[in-house]
Amino acid sequence: MQQQQQQQQHAMSESSSGLNTSCFRFCTSQSSPCSDLSNLDICLPVLTSRNRVIHQPSCDSGIASPLPSDSFKYLTWHELQEHDVQGSQIHCPRVREGPSEEERFLRGEHHTLFARKHVTEKEKWEKRLQEDWENCVNLNLSYQDLGDMYQLENCKRILRRLIRVKRLWLLDNSLTDLSAICLPRCKELKLSKNHFTSFRQLPKIPEICHLALDENNIETLDGLSTLKCTPLESLMLKRNPCEFQENYRKLVFSKLPNLKVLDGIPKLPEDCLPPDTNFLFKICTIL
Known part of the structure; x- marks a missing residue:
């Protein structure tokens, strides 16, 4: 009698859950069957890309691996x-x-x-x-995880096909050199949090107005003059080694006379002075 009641309960659990409980192997200790997950073996069905159900072996955490979505993770x-x-x-x-x-x-x-x-x-x-x-005009290709x-x-x-893009974001992509890329109509370009070390590694951007290069590894201002012929109005160079260079702001504005904003700060009167303003004090006075 007791064995028949157990079989009925077993059949009810199968019909109510929709899963075959024979796939569950619980621990046989005196404690609660759910108290020790290390002794729990669960086989869950996985749906493949061809709508076929397969049973995957469980991992240590008790969750079947791989997940059903893993078969689509490389699908573009x-x-x-x-x-x-x-x-x-x-x-x-x-x-x-x-x-x-x-x-x-x-x-x-x-x-x-x-x-x-x-x-x-x-x-x-x-x-x-x-x-x-x-035909893309505004495009955000940030955080692509290009490993x-x-x-x-x-x-x-x-990037070579973006001949009409005007606003392009490429943040945190571990980029190092885009000198072979040409963005003829780009007016706003964000290259923050990449690995550029020189202005010569930038793409060709003849129509650029707003350029963000903060959090890269640009050490010197060599090559900055290549942007002199562009309508560049604002430039972000924060958190680059070149920011600690002496007369940093004066040097930047001297190389880019049309620049209006540097690192979020508008052009100040003292930024218009030539980089070497102390040459008068270096002249020897003969009495």
Whole structure:
């Protein structure tokens, strides 16, 4: 009789939860079955990209790994089906690519591998039209986490196509050199929190008006004169080693006569003086 009641309770638990409780192996100690999670083995179903349910082994935390969303973590936005969103309509896209199939195999990420058909030239052209980077005007590509070279190269590929962008943010991307990039219509560019060491590593920005380079590693003002022919009005150089250079503000304004604001502070009367204002005191007076 007692055995029949236990079987009925077991069947009720299966129907109410929707999960097969035979996948749960609880500890057999005298304490509560939920008191020791280290002895709990849970097998949860995982939905793959092909809508197939598989059972993954559990990890030490008791949560099945990998999660169902892991199979989509390297999927780019333009590979999603049944949508017509273009790159010029997205203000903060993720542009970095995932690793190759060989790299994912070496990393042990077999669950992220999916069969890819041969891409035809027509499909490549349709993808290029869907990205539509040439018509982007305002774009935020910050925090892309460009940890691998192929991700960085893909980001640069997109930057080369931004021929009409006017406002571009590239914060905290570990960028070091964009000298091969040309942004002919860019008026506002934010390169804060990157790894630039020289003004010569900046992209070609002939129409720039507002430039942010704070929190980089620029040590000297060499190459700053390359921005002299641009309509640059405001410049941010805070938290760069060159900020501690003697007569820092005077040197910057002398190299950029059209500059109006430096590090958020408007041009002051004393900033208009030449860098070496003490030359009169260095003249020897012969009596």
